[in-house]
Amino acid sequence: MLGRLNHVALAVPNLAAATAAYRDTLGAQLSEPQALPEHGVTVVFVDVGNAKIELLEPLGDASPIAAFLAKNPSGGMHHVCYEVDDILATRDQLKASGARVLGDGNPKIGAHGKPVLFLHPKDFFGTLVELEQA
Numbered sequence: 272m273l274g275r276l277n278h279v280a281l282a283v284p285n286l287a288a289a290t291a292a293y294r295d296t297l298g299a300q301l302s303e304p305q306a307l308p309e310h311g312v313t314v315v316f317v318d319v320g321n322a323k324i325e326l327l328e329p330l331g332d333a334s335p336i337a338a339f340l341a342k343n344p345s346g347g348m349h350h351v352c353y354e355v356d357d358i359l360a361t362r363d364q365l366k367a368s369g370a371r372v373l374g375d376g377n378p379k380i381g382a383h384g385k386p387v388l389f390l391h392p393k394d395f396f397g398t399l400v401e402l403e404q405a
């Protein structure tokens with residue numbers, strides 16, 4: 272069911288500062304910032320070859336990462352994203368085994384233009400898990 276690691280997402284309080292650190296200090300290749308109002312974040316992708324790092328800054332008043340940053344003011348690891356072949360079949364299989372899918376249970380279109388879902392961190396040992404259809 273689980274495919275490749277697609278990205279690790281880091282919540283950051285200041286995207287410009289995080290972008291500068293990854294680009295200038297770490298010498299990484301970065302995307303342009305992309306505002307995703309439906310997800311309440313602005314995102315920059317860091318290309319690390321075998322996967323991506325996603326830098327997330329809150330966007331708007333109801334950002335889903337606002338509470339995380341309130342608890343972790345300097346930022347931190349927010350979620351990991353794995354690829355799956357069939358997101359609806361995977362969702363149904365997970366729900367049947369008792370895992371909780373966040374939101375209304377229907378995939379949203381994620382930052383890469385593909386359907387994504389999130390799984391409750393309490394079901395996966397404290398880590399928020401995103402699934403993206405490959």
Ligand code: CO
Pocket residue numbers: 278280325350352401
């Ligand atoms: Co993500």
